Amino acid sequence: MTGMDGVGRRGFLRGAALAGAGLAAGGTASAAAPPATGGPVTLPVPGLLPDSALPVPFHGTHQASVTAPPRRVTAxxxxxxxxxxxxxxxxxLRTVTARARFLTGGGQPAPVGITGPPADSGLLGPQVPAGALSVTVGVGAALFDDRFGLHGRAPRRLTAMPSFPDDDLRPEWCHGDLSLQLCADDTDTVLHALRDLARHTRGGMQVRWRLDGFTSPPRPSGTPRNLLGFKDGTANPDAGSAREMDRLVWVGRGAGEPDWAVGGSYQVVRLIRMLVEFWDRVSLTEQERMFGRARETGAPLDGDAEHDIPHYPADPKGDVIPLDSHIRLANPRTADTAGQRLLRRAYNYDNGTDGNGNLDMGLLFCCYQQDLARQFETVQRRLAGEPLTDYIKPFGGGYFYALPGVREESDWFGRALLT
Amino acid sequence: MPRSGPAWLRSARARGIGGALLAGGVLATVILAGGPGDAAGGTRTDADGLPHTAVEVSSSGCGRGWTHARSGTQVFELHNTSSAAAEVYLKSPRTGEVYGETEGIGPGTTRRLRVTLGRGAYVFMCLPDDADAVTGPTVRIGGGGRPGPAAAPLTQHDLIPPALEYQKWVAGGLDGLVGRTGTLRDALDRGDLAGAREAWLSAHLAYERLGAAYGTFGDADQKINGTGAGLPRGDRDPGFTGFHRIEYGLWHGAPAASLHAPAGALLATVRTLRDDWAQERMDPADLGLRAHEILENTVEFELTGRTDYGSGSNLATARANIDGTRAVLSRLHPLLVSRYPGLRKLDDDLDRTRRLLDGFRHGGRWTPPDRLDRARREQVNAVFGDLVERLASVATLCDARRTV
Incomplete structure (x- = not known):
C-alpha cells in the first residue's frame, strides 16, 4: 500500500492527510478558497435567517462561525x-482541523481503492458541497488539568460551568474537554460532518453528550421563534459590526488573557428544557409579561414593532414592561450594562419525550462573550428567580473557550496553545 | 456488517482459481500521455468537476477508450460490452498493485470507478466471470502528484494456508471448550454453584476466544451463545439456551438442578461442533472479515453490556475477543506486512488494549462496563473504536481477488 503517509496521520487519527488531496483534486478548490485573512465580514441582519446563507470562511483570525448568522440545523x-x-x-486537534477544513470547503473524498472502506459515508453524494457547513471548536476547563501539561494555561475566566440557583443539572449532560458545534441548513450535512469527524478521531476523543437543534423559519417575519412561541434573539448585538464584536465578543490583547487565547471567545452552552405543556396552560397576558414582549409581533410591550426599543426610564415602576420581565432583566439598556451584552446563538431543540410522556423540548442556548464574569454570569445572576424560571429547566451545558481562528493552511486549532 | 450466506457464493472469484492460466491476452499498446489539463479522447468534465473517461470492459477491448491519461482524481465509466458479468482492476503493470476495483459489472451496464492517479504506469485488467483475465494497454502518466493508495491483491490461493492454519488452531480451541464445558456441567451436577460460576466464565471465554463473530459457527452459535433477542418470548423463550441462559441462572439464584438440562444441552452442542469441525471448510476469503468483525461484535454487544446476564464479565469477553482477533491476524501477518503500513501499530495497540483490560480484573472478578468511571469507559470505547476503524482495512485488503 502506498500513499497513506502524511501530515496528521498517526495512531488513532485516520487519513487526515487525505483531505488535502481530495480538496485539490476536487475542481471546487477555487470556489472554496479561503481568504488569506479572515475577521468579521459583513453579514445579514442578526437574527434574520438569510434566504441563502453565505459560506462561512474557514480561515481567519477568529472562527467566523461564531458571528455567522444561525443556520437551520445544528449538532x-x-x-x-x-x-x-x-x-x-x-x-x-490537527486532525479535527484538517477534517473541518475539508468539510467546510468541500471537495472530492479521496478514493482509497482496495486499501480500506470508502473514505466518505456518501451521505452528501460523491462530492462534498462547499460552504454548506460551519464548524466551531472550543475547549473546556477540564482540558487544563494535569493530563496534557496545560495546567495554568487556561483562559483566565474558564471554569467548569457552575450550577445556578434555578438549574437542575444532570452530570451526563454537562461539561467536556472539547466542544464541537456543527451548523448547516440541512440535517444530512450536519450528520455527515459529525460522522466524518468522529470516524477520524475515535481513538483520540469520545462523545460525552450531544444535543441537536434547529432554527425555525420566521413566523411570519422577523426573528425566529423559540418553542414558547416568542421571537428569541431580537436584541442581539450587531454581529456585522467589527467594532461591536471587538468590544463584546472577541478576546483581544491586553485583556489579561494568555497570548494564545487572543482572537477567541468564551462560549456558554445551556441546555434548557421548556415545560411546554405547562406553558400552554398559561394566559397570554401572563406569558407576555414574563417576556416583556408581545407574542404575536415580538414588539416590546411599550412598542409597536419587533425592533422598537423599549423605554424603561418612561416606565420606572414596570407598569407596562414588568421590572422582572425577561427582557428587562437580561438587558436593562443602561450605559452601565451596555458592556454586559452578549452574542446569543440559540437553537431550539426537540429530544423526544420524557418517561411520563411529556415533550422534551426547549432551547439549546449558546452565547459568546469576551468576559464570562462581566457578561454571562452578571446577566444570569440578574435573571435568577425571574418568573420565567417556573417554565424552564436548565439541565446541562458547559463553559468552553472558542479557540482563535485557524489562520491559514498550515495552522491548526490550538496550535498556539500547544506549541 | 454481517455477511450472510456461504461466502463462496458471493463472487465468481473462486472459479478462476482452478485453471492455472497465465494472464490471458495482453494488448500491448503503450500510450504516452501528459499531465492534467489536456482534453481529448473519451474524456469529458462532468458536473462533479472531475474528468470522466468512458472505458470498455470486454475480453477483446479491455481498457479501450482510455486514450488520454491524466493525473488527479477522476472517474472511469466502465462499460461492459461483453455478454457476461465482469470485474475490473486498475493496477500497476509493474507491481500489480491495485488502485481501484469494480466488481460485478453486468453485461451492457456501466459502472463508475473513482481513483486518484499520479505519475506512473497503469493498466486496466478485465476479468469476465467465465473467462480468463485480460490486461489492457499500459497507460503512462508523465506528471502530476502522487497516486492514491494501492495494494497488491490477495488471491484465494494466498489465503488458503493461513485459513488452514487458523482452522487447526480453532480445532484445538474447541477441544478446550469441550473440556471446560464439561467442568461446568460437573460442577452443576455436584450442586457446586460457586465452582459452576468459575467454570462458566472459563468455558465462556474459551468460546469467545475462538472469535465466533457473525456466523463462524453457523446455527450452533445461537444455541451456544445466543441471547433472547429475536425469540418470540425473549429471555423467557424455551429457545433461549447456552451460555447466557446458564449465566442468567447462576447469577440470579437459580438452584443448580434447574441448570442441569441447559448445561447438558450446551455440552452436547459444543461436542457436536467440535466433532464436525474437521469436516468444515472455512472460506479463506472470510479470514480478513473475521479479523475485523470479532471486535465489531465486541463493540456492539460487550462494551454496551448487552450480553450481560449477570456475570458482569463483558470486559473479560472483550479481552478474549482481542485474543481471538490476534489469532486471525497473526496468520495473516505475512500477507499484510507488505500491504498494510499500519500493521505494527495495530499489533502494539492490540497488546495495549489487552493490558488495559487486564487492569479491570480483580482476582477472578471483572468490572462490568457500566461500573467503570466515565473516563475509564471512554478510554475503553476509544481504543476499541480505533481498533475497528483500522481493522476494517484488513478486511478490504484480505478480500480474495482473482489475478488470472
Whole structure:
C-alpha cells in the first residue's frame, strides 16, 4: 500500500492527510478558497435567517462561525479527550482541523481503492458541497488539568460551568474537554460532518453528550421563534459590526488573557428544557409579561414593532414592561450594562419525550462573550428567580473557550496553545 | 456488517482459481500521455468537476477508450460490452498493485470507478466471470502528484494456508471448550454453584476466544451463545439456551438442578461442533472479515453490556475477543506486512488494549462496563473504536481477488 503517509496521520487519527488531496483534486478548490485573512465580514441582519446563507470562511483570525448568522440545523457535541499525552492531543486537534477544513470547503473524498472502506459515508453524494457547513471548536476547563501539561494555561475566566440557583443539572449532560458545534441548513450535512469527524478521531476523543437543534423559519417575519412561541434573539448585538464584536465578543490583547487565547471567545452552552405543556396552560397576558414582549409581533410591550426599543426610564415602576420581565432583566439598556451584552446563538431543540410522556423540548442556548464574569454570569445572576424560571429547566451545558481562528493552511486549532 | 450466506457464493472469484492460466491476452499498446489539463479522447468534465473517461470492459477491448491519461482524481465509466458479468482492476503493470476495483459489472451496464492517479504506469485488467483475465494497454502518466493508495491483491490461493492454519488452531480451541464445558456441567451436577460460576466464565471465554463473530459457527452459535433477542418470548423463550441462559441462572439464584438440562444441552452442542469441525471448510476469503468483525461484535454487544446476564464479565469477553482477533491476524501477518503500513501499530495497540483490560480484573472478578468511571469507559470505547476503524482495512485488503 502506498500513499497513506502524511501530515496528521498517526495512531488513532485516520487519513487526515487525505483531505488535502481530495480538496485539490476536487475542481471546487477555487470556489472554496479561503481568504488569506479572515475577521468579521459583513453579514445579514442578526437574527434574520438569510434566504441563502453565505459560506462561512474557514480561515481567519477568529472562527467566523461564531458571528455567522444561525443556520437551520445544528449538532452541538461535547467530547472528552482520550488521547494519552500532549503529542496525541496535538495530533487530535490537527486532525479535527484538517477534517473541518475539508468539510467546510468541500471537495472530492479521496478514493482509497482496495486499501480500506470508502473514505466518505456518501451521505452528501460523491462530492462534498462547499460552504454548506460551519464548524466551531472550543475547549473546556477540564482540558487544563494535569493530563496534557496545560495546567495554568487556561483562559483566565474558564471554569467548569457552575450550577445556578434555578438549574437542575444532570452530570451526563454537562461539561467536556472539547466542544464541537456543527451548523448547516440541512440535517444530512450536519450528520455527515459529525460522522466524518468522529470516524477520524475515535481513538483520540469520545462523545460525552450531544444535543441537536434547529432554527425555525420566521413566523411570519422577523426573528425566529423559540418553542414558547416568542421571537428569541431580537436584541442581539450587531454581529456585522467589527467594532461591536471587538468590544463584546472577541478576546483581544491586553485583556489579561494568555497570548494564545487572543482572537477567541468564551462560549456558554445551556441546555434548557421548556415545560411546554405547562406553558400552554398559561394566559397570554401572563406569558407576555414574563417576556416583556408581545407574542404575536415580538414588539416590546411599550412598542409597536419587533425592533422598537423599549423605554424603561418612561416606565420606572414596570407598569407596562414588568421590572422582572425577561427582557428587562437580561438587558436593562443602561450605559452601565451596555458592556454586559452578549452574542446569543440559540437553537431550539426537540429530544423526544420524557418517561411520563411529556415533550422534551426547549432551547439549546449558546452565547459568546469576551468576559464570562462581566457578561454571562452578571446577566444570569440578574435573571435568577425571574418568573420565567417556573417554565424552564436548565439541565446541562458547559463553559468552553472558542479557540482563535485557524489562520491559514498550515495552522491548526490550538496550535498556539500547544506549541 | 454481517455477511450472510456461504461466502463462496458471493463472487465468481473462486472459479478462476482452478485453471492455472497465465494472464490471458495482453494488448500491448503503450500510450504516452501528459499531465492534467489536456482534453481529448473519451474524456469529458462532468458536473462533479472531475474528468470522466468512458472505458470498455470486454475480453477483446479491455481498457479501450482510455486514450488520454491524466493525473488527479477522476472517474472511469466502465462499460461492459461483453455478454457476461465482469470485474475490473486498475493496477500497476509493474507491481500489480491495485488502485481501484469494480466488481460485478453486468453485461451492457456501466459502472463508475473513482481513483486518484499520479505519475506512473497503469493498466486496466478485465476479468469476465467465465473467462480468463485480460490486461489492457499500459497507460503512462508523465506528471502530476502522487497516486492514491494501492495494494497488491490477495488471491484465494494466498489465503488458503493461513485459513488452514487458523482452522487447526480453532480445532484445538474447541477441544478446550469441550473440556471446560464439561467442568461446568460437573460442577452443576455436584450442586457446586460457586465452582459452576468459575467454570462458566472459563468455558465462556474459551468460546469467545475462538472469535465466533457473525456466523463462524453457523446455527450452533445461537444455541451456544445466543441471547433472547429475536425469540418470540425473549429471555423467557424455551429457545433461549447456552451460555447466557446458564449465566442468567447462576447469577440470579437459580438452584443448580434447574441448570442441569441447559448445561447438558450446551455440552452436547459444543461436542457436536467440535466433532464436525474437521469436516468444515472455512472460506479463506472470510479470514480478513473475521479479523475485523470479532471486535465489531465486541463493540456492539460487550462494551454496551448487552450480553450481560449477570456475570458482569463483558470486559473479560472483550479481552478474549482481542485474543481471538490476534489469532486471525497473526496468520495473516505475512500477507499484510507488505500491504498494510499500519500493521505494527495495530499489533502494539492490540497488546495495549489487552493490558488495559487486564487492569479491570480483580482476582477472578471483572468490572462490568457500566461500573467503570466515565473516563475509564471512554478510554475503553476509544481504543476499541480505533481498533475497528483500522481493522476494517484488513478486511478490504484480505478480500480474495482473482489475478488470472
Amino acid at each position: 452541538f457535541t461535547a467530547f472528552d479527550v482520550t488521547a494519552e499525552n500532549r503529542r496525541e492531543l496535538a495530533d487530535l
